[in-house]
Amino acid sequence: MSLVYPIFLFAFLPIFLALFALGGRIGGPRGALLVLVASSLLFTASQGLGFLIATTISLAINYALLMAIIRARIGGRWGRAMLAVGIVFNLALLVLAKYSVWLQWMPGIGPLSLGLSVAIPTTLSFLTFQRSVALLDAFTACKATALGLQSPPKGERPSRADPPLRYLGFASMFPNLMIGPIAYLTEILPQIARRSFGKLRAIDISIGLTLLIVGMFKKFFLADALGEDWVDPVYLDVARTGATTSARAAGALAAYYVQLYFDFSGYSDMAIGVARMIGVRLPMNFDSPLRATGIIDFYRRWHMTLTRVISRFLFSPLSIAGTRYAARWRLKGIAAKLPSLWLPLIINFTVIGLWHGPRLTFVVFGLIHGTWYVIETEFRSARWWKKKRKTIPEWRRKLAGAIIAIPLLVLTFALFRSPTLAVFVDILQSLGSTATVPQGAVLPFDKMSVIRLVLSFAIAGLAPNVYEMLGRYRPAIRSFVNPSTTPRWFAFKWRPNIIWAGLLFALAMLAMHEMATVTPFVYQVY
Template sequence: MLFNSYEFIFLYLPVTFAIYFLLNRFRLTKASIGWLAVASLFFYSWWNIANLPLMLGSIVFNYTIGTLLAKGTLARSLGNKPVLVFGIAVNLAFLGYYKYADFMITNVNALFGTELGLLHLVLPLGISFFTFTQIAYLVDTYRGESKEYNFINYILFVTFFPHLIAGPILHHKEMMPQFDSVRAKLINWRNIAHGLLLFAIGLFKKVIIADTFAMWANPGFKATYLTLTEAWATALSYTFQLYFDFSGYTDMALGIALLFNIKLPQNFDSPYKATSIIDFWRRWHMTLSRFLRDYLYIALGGNRKGKVRRYLNLMITMVLGGLWHGAAWTFVFWGFLHGAGLMVNHFWRSLGLRMHWLLGRIVTFLFVVVAWVFFRAESFGQALVVLKGMVNWQHTGLLTAGITPALPQGRIELFYLAVTYLFVNVWKNSLEWDKSFKPSLKWALVASLFIVAGIFGLNRVSEFLYFQF
């Protein structure tokens, strides 16, 4: 079930909301938590009910390991660290089997000339996100920062439907106190107004902006030759498609959660305004950046073992972050590029050098655009077609053959570009709204316009890009 679908907007969400607060109205708080957990499992099963046993198996396993860690049940015989390592290893094996088995088989066949058959496994939806969420829970429990003895609460923590498919990646310690709060049980009209506005903005971002840019980006990445204009239109279109698609999902997730008085962590902070690669990763997919920093980079030693080790840890972290996004060498290379960018950025700063903010923003944006080409391309050959076109000074116009027929040539396209500029450079982000938002007729009109525009665009329903990762 997609957030940008009629069944979700007009049936699932209203019914889930109404029953949750009705149960709380009659002080059936445990039942309301159970209802949200059941509704979230139903939401996940809507895609493919065959994935539900995998999800439940993962939940039962991690809840059991987390309980052992919290109670120290095996501490006297094994110690908690082996239990933690075992739990993480099983999670990574689970993720690796479904996400990377065919990738590994393909590479083994290429290296050794073997003819091992591919498994052709269907990737369970959201597996990368709910696996990382539970790994973070195990580590936090091992550190004594979290514990959970209520199985239903744990199910809700993992499956809470706004974040389930594409994040944000949650921490147990920041979510469960909210679910247990008395305030979460009462209807809060300010949160409802704020949540509906965020949902409307996210819907508009996805349906009107991102899906329009997709019509320009997709033909370009299928082309065998691109002119300068076509290549830059292709690369920039995907750059904005990805941002508005993923940030649109995040806004919708944050908005839906607010309807239930739950604040999910922010995942974007105007990343294309970044003045350096370091700054970019503080603004882009912030919960993934937090996870990679806290549970991988620091675990590798961070910056505690000298400069050389620090740069190596940065590279390992980003390469593995690239691989997390998908089982392809193009994702690995995208991670390598960002690892190299972070290394150069840190080295530059260690010399005491600074760059003017405007020049820094331009250089950072161009670097990100080029790196996104590898992120989007299905092969290095496809990426090279776009990159060669981006420096194709011999042919700068549009080809009459119309390889990219949907390039911005009319007033409607210019309107989308203007709206894009508004969102990227002017519009407030949710971080600012959390503190300053006040319900008003102005915001009601804005939300109404975005909702209406989004609903009229549902005739071209498409999945969110990060569902693939």
Template sequence: MLFNSHEFILLFLPLCLCGYFLISKLGARAAISFLVLASLGFYAWWKTEYLVLIIISIVFNFAWARCIETVNQRHQPWAKFTLGIGVALNLLALGYYKYTNFLVDQLNWLANTDYFIAKIALPLAISFFTFQQIAYLVDTYRKEINEHSFLRYCLFVTFFPQLIAGPIVHHKEMLPQFERNETFKPHSLNFALGLTLFSIGIFKKVVFADNAAVFATPVFNAADAGASITFVEAWLGTSAYTLQLYFDFSGYTDMALGLAMLFGIRLPDNFNSPYKSHSIVDFWRRWHITLSRFLRDYLYIALGGNRKGKSRRYVNLMATMVLGGIWHGAGWNFMIWGFLHGSYLIINHWWTATRARFVASPIGKIENAAYWALTMLAVMVAWVFFRAETTEGAFNIFNAMAAVDLNEPFKGTLFYTKKAFVICTLLLIIAIFCPNSGQLTRYVEKRLTQPSVDKLWLIFGPAMVSAVGFVISVGLIGQLSEFLYFNF
């Protein structure tokens, strides 16, 4: 069920909120049970048959975590082996659904065979709930888990605001919140902030992202089909996708965080204005923060991090980013995208160390501006591989981007290029110069929690302001478009 659908906004969400707070009068256990059932219903809306898969995954991982805990206490030398089996089985399930068809295709290509396997549909959110539960198993092994309630664990995995496309939540960020009585009581501040954040998110998706898609989709479709693309179309199409992906995924995250607030739950930030970054290192501290954290804590550090010398550090960075690319999807383009970002990070760390050795002066404004431009260019180049369906399509885009045509600067047939230029420019200005959703939320919360604030304003102020954007966004919803990260 899409957050930007009328069924969700006008039916599921109001019924879920009312039911949750009414049933919470019977106790926390009843409220959590209701929310688990509602979240499973939310997930089953897409395909009921995959409901069995997520339930099996939840039961297995909770039971295996308890097994790891027991082995850790009684037969400690075997604990790591037990953890390895649990992680391997999770990855095996993920690999079967996500990579089987791709691997068979590559085998046929290499061995000149014709093995056939029917197309395996990718279960919604399998990458997200698999990684979240792998982290839970690892933390159990590290003796960092103090929560043993199966019911709360079910909500930790299935909580519908973050189930489909994150954020990838750490158990320490979420499970303790279910132990507070305040979580199960309606709170005016949570409603004010939640509605505001949800409205910002839906506005980003419907008004910004979906309008940018109008210029990105024709270019990449044409490139994948081998059609001719002009210089301007290639650059505007790539710019449009760069902005579409940002506003689509950050919009989804805003909506997820806002929805969670309505239920008294605070999810971690996932975006911090990544297109304001002045380096690739800074970019990955701001883009998809919870995935970056997972890759760092459970892959990069596990490989040795920077503890085994500079060369090994660079190898670990590359391996982490390539595997991060593969996590996004089965295809050479995702591997190339990961390889590019691994290369960017290695160059970034090398340049930082080299500059510190030979240049003592701090970074000036001109140098900072150059770093920003170079970072944006590097990110855009990598996004071409991320978006194109085929490697040939990506290189078609690059060929067109290199075919400079100054005689007819706005030449193009796929869309109205002047309109695309204006819209992309406006969206880039918003992404770079406007405060992000987290900054706005923290500002509003700080103002609303001041003792002098009128309680009526606390209850109705932000909610009424956000309602304007909410009504505009809902009114503009026409043909529904999925969030881009649903594909991963």
């Protein structure tokens, strides 16, 4: 089961909301939280027995380590060791289950990894990171975490059930269990520990439904159709014959650029919307990233929760260690920047690429983005540019940045989509091809497909994202604060009124019209 399955949308979700409200009325916050935990475990079980067993074992071990870290940190003992054990355990489970292709040659580990990958067909990536970050939260903010886990709602007696129940609510919450957004323990615990938790509010339902419908529209009406009409047939032809026409190759590259965004941001909108229905605000994951004016701006807007987690776990420690190394040996210039900035950035983005799965194309994707990030960082910090930029109007700088960034992003997105480097090279070579359409190939250039592609670029390039529209109602937690890129005449603001209800109803009808076949989210496959 997934958030896009009809059984989830029209059965699981309504029943859950009714039971959640009933649990809150009968048992208060604890009753509502118990319903959330039970529903999340049921949702987990729908992914398969292997996934349920693995995530349950992970839950038990992570909770035991979390409480050990809190006790050790408060008492001043062994906290760092427990943190290391927890992170190593989580990453080892993820690597064994996800990277069996690269581990099969290793005696003992290879068969174990292959067995886990067969038993756990669904990715563990997002929940692994979320539970690892929870351990780090417990280590760095142990007092606040302990209070969030153990303090009773106002006016109620303490209960031994509160810590495990609240942790289960955080670590297994079904909206963001599979594909994020990755939340921090310190972001969610205060929300599920408050006295009002368990009471459904009309405004939360309205905001949540808005996010859910917008996500459905992105996924069903835009992303899935773009993949079916423009992207998948071309990649299939190239994988089979090694070539396609230049027009079809260009169409596939352009379509995948918006397809990946609408697919992944559609899931994030739906996850944040479902959580908001029960009064929980998850962190925002996308902020109009396809309008980025450079790679730095892009990663402040794209998959923001992963960006901040990788930076916290990997880049910051590496950069600090590199800076100390450079200071110790009194390195200057390039010799100092290499260990303190350049190598940490390259490693950071290589890991981001590898995180998606055991493909060489993902590794190259990460290396390209890491190198690009280093180049742009150096360009922005150059003295001559700091002087020059003051003489250039801001709109010209942004336009020039977008003209450079967007084609590079389109090409690297195509690399991300390619199963092998050979397929990616064939796609690029096809851009200059004079070949005719392969026999039996489906042409994507029907009127509706073209309209949908143009509409997708118009929405991505001009329309406000749903978090801008809902801004005054704080629909999600902002990971980064970015300036708005929406033209003033398109800066629509959502209101809980009949006009917006009618518009959302129309979007819901368009989405449901496309629900005949349900395709998995792109990131759910990796």
